[in-house]
Amino acid sequence: xxxxxxxxxxxxxxxxxxxxxxxxxxxxxxxxxxxxxxxxxxxxxxxxxxxxxxxxxxxxxxxxxxxxxxxxxxxxxxxxxxxxxxxxxxxxxxxxxxxxxxxxxxxxxxxxxxxxxxxxxxxxxxxxxxxxxxxxxxxxxxxxxxxxxxxxxxxxxxxxxxxxxxxxxxxxxxxxxxxxxxxxxxxxxxxxxxxxxxxx
Amino acid sequence: xxxxxxxxxxxxxxxxxxxxxxxxxxxxxxxxxxxxxxxxxxxxxxxxxxxxxxxxxxxxxxxxxxxxxxxxxxxxxxxxxxxxxxxxxxxxxxxxxxxxxxxxxxxxxxxxxxxxxxxxxxxxxxxxxxxxxxxxxxxxxxxxxxxxxxxxxxxxxxxxxxxxxxxxxxxxxxxxxxxxxxxxxxxxxxxxxxxxxxxx
Numbered sequence: 001x002x003x004x005x006x007x008x009x010x011x012x013x014x015x016x017x018x019x020x021x022x023x024x025x026x027x028x029x030x031x032x033x034x035x036x037x038x039x040x041x042x043x044x045x046x047x048x049x050x051x052x053x054x055x056x057x058x059x060x061x062x063x064x065x066x067x068x069x070x071x072x073x074x075x076x077x078x079x080x081x082x083x084x085x086x087x088x089x090x091x092x093x094x095x096x097x098x099x100x101x102x103x104x105x106x107x108x109x110x111x112x113x114x115x116x117x118x119x120x121x122x123x124x125x126x127x128x129x130x131x132x133x134x135x136x137x138x139x140x141x142x143x144x145x146x147x148x149x150x151x152x153x154x155x156x157x158x159x160x161x162x163x164x165x166x167x168x169x170x171x172x173x174x175x176x177x178x179x180x181x182x183x184x185x186x187x188x189x190x191x192x193x194x195x196x197x198x199x200x
Numbered sequence: 201x202x203x204x205x206x207x208x209x210x211x212x213x214x215x216x217x218x219x220x221x222x223x224x225x226x227x228x229x230x231x232x233x234x235x236x237x238x239x240x241x242x243x244x245x246x247x248x249x250x251x252x253x254x255x256x257x258x259x260x261x262x263x264x265x266x267x268x269x270x271x272x273x274x275x276x277x278x279x280x281x282x283x284x285x286x287x288x289x290x291x292x293x294x295x296x297x298x299x300x301x302x303x304x305x306x307x308x309x310x311x312x313x314x315x316x317x318x319x320x321x322x323x324x325x326x327x328x329x330x331x332x333x334x335x336x337x338x339x340x341x342x343x344x345x346x347x348x349x350x351x352x353x354x355x356x357x358x359x360x361x362x363x364x365x366x367x368x369x370x371x372x373x374x375x376x377x378x379x380x381x382x383x384x385x386x387x388x389x390x391x392x393x394x395x396x397x398x399x400x
Contacts, residue, residue: 049339050301064289066296073289089264089273092292096266099300101250139249 002027003057005047007034009115011107011164012067013054014198018160019074022194035115067164068095071157080160082152090151094158097139098165105133107165110172126173133174137182140166144181148188155192163189168198202227203257205247207234209315211307211364212267213254214398218360219274222394235315267364268295271357280360282352290351294358297339298365305333307365310372326373333374337382340366344381348388355392363389368398 004020004027006013020027032038032053040051048055048065056064056073064070072092075081082088109129112122119126140162143150150158167186169176176183189195204220204227206213220227232238232253240251248255248265256264256273264270272292275281282288309329312322319326340362343350350358367386369376376383389395 049342050297058286062286064286064293066293066300068296069289069292072292073285076285076288085273085276086258086262086264088276089269092269092272093264093266096268096296096299097250099296100266100303103300104304142249 002059003030004028005030005032005039005044005055005057006053007032008199010034010053011110011168011198012103015067015160015164016054016056016070016074017200018164018196019071019080019157021196022080022192023074023078024194025074068099068157068161071095071160075157080155080157082154082156084152087152091156091158094150095161097136098161101132101139102136102162103165105129105136106169106172106174108172109133109174110165110168113173114168114171130174133169133172137166137169137174137176137179140185141179141181144185148185155189159185159189164198202259203230204228205230205232205239205244205255205257206253207232208399210234210253211310211368211398212303215267215360215364216254216256216270216274217400218364218396219271219280219357221396222280222392223274223278224394225274268299268357268361271295271360275357280355280357282354282356284352287352291356291358294350295361297336298361301332301339302336302362303365305329305336306369306372306374308372309333309374310365310368313373314368314371330374333369333372337366337369337374337376337379340385341379341381344385348385355389359385359389364398 002025004016006016006029034053038044039053045051047063050065052065054067054070056070058064064073081091109126112126113119147153149155150162163186166182202225204216206216206229234253238244239253245251247263250265252265254267254270256270258264264273281291309326312326313319347353349355350362363386366382
């Protein structure tokens with residue numbers, strides 16, 4: 001059985017649990033607390049030298065890190081990845097957008113505020129990230145104003161990647177009031193078959 | 201003919217020119233100066249709402265942003281992307297590593313120092329990025345100590361993605377003296393058929 005090294009609160013880890021569940025794939029969850037530096041032990045670094053979760057153990061001693069690479073590995077060939085060349089590249093486009101232009105602002109603020117409980121200490125850093133976090137939400141809002149999902153008008157791993165931290169953006173003090181298209185899209189994702197919550 | 205909106209000094213843009221050249225694909229270069237905010241004009245934002253280069257115009261009015269998604273689009277089905285499922289996911293793993301754990305430190309420092317010529321102004325930000333830039337180089341050095349290329353012992357778009365900013369890391373004041381495996385790998389990349397330089 002596949003093993004998922006993960007921290008339950010992490011949106012990046014949640015992405016992987018969500019696709020595994022929607023694919024009907026059994027897996028074992030191995031709790032790895034990054035606040036206790038459990039992803040930086042000598043033993044963990046042998047599994048992933050970059051010291052991060054999620055980490056998927058596909059089979060004994062075959063490890064794959066990076067949440068969006070794991071999504072691709074698991075979903076390729078399924079209904080959650082488009083069949084056409086441009087559609088596949090657009091799924092990747094939105095997944096790279098998520099990791100470069102969205103996660104470092106929205107997820108990082110949530111991490112400091114909600115997981116570390118250190119809003120005061122990181123006040124300046126959180127403030128600095130506001131504009132770029134909202135810029136990412138603006139790009140999403142505009143894209144969703146003319147389509148229901150991110151790629152090819154069909155639910156895909158691009159939606160899963162962007163849903164993970166967008167639906168908990170308020171925990172990083174991002175206000176979605178001015179983003180009606182995003183709010184409708186969040187509901188659309190929650191309505192997909194076999195959807196699970198981040199704390200399930 | 202495909203059109204590439206790009207800024208010649210940008211490593212992200214260079215990646216795309218390199219793969220296009222190695223695939224023998226003709227393309228038109230459209231110089232887009234981000235220092236003059238040419239990627240933030242109303243006209244450009246219609247092409248890419250995220251306001252960044254590189255941007256590939258695949259055919260009239262079909263635009264694909266995100267350097268690594270463009271690499272995938274162009275190279276899928278060629279010798280530069282592995283055929284096996286795990287190999288493909290590992291290529292993506294290293295491309296996500298590049299955009300999340302490497303580029304924000306190594307490329308950003310180079311941008312401030314070499315492109316903006318503002319090392320003094322960004323001194324504190326550059327200093328903050330040192331440890332994480334070197335951590336990314338450590339991960340690469342360790343991986344290359346037991347294989348010649350990043351995935352499947354064969355030159356792939358994962359190597360192209362990581363080469364783009366690693367070979368100019370010194371321009372961001374990263375010293376590769378302690379990274380002999382990376383230095384050998386850089387030479388190996390430079391020795392590939394139809395290699396071009398960043399300023400070609």
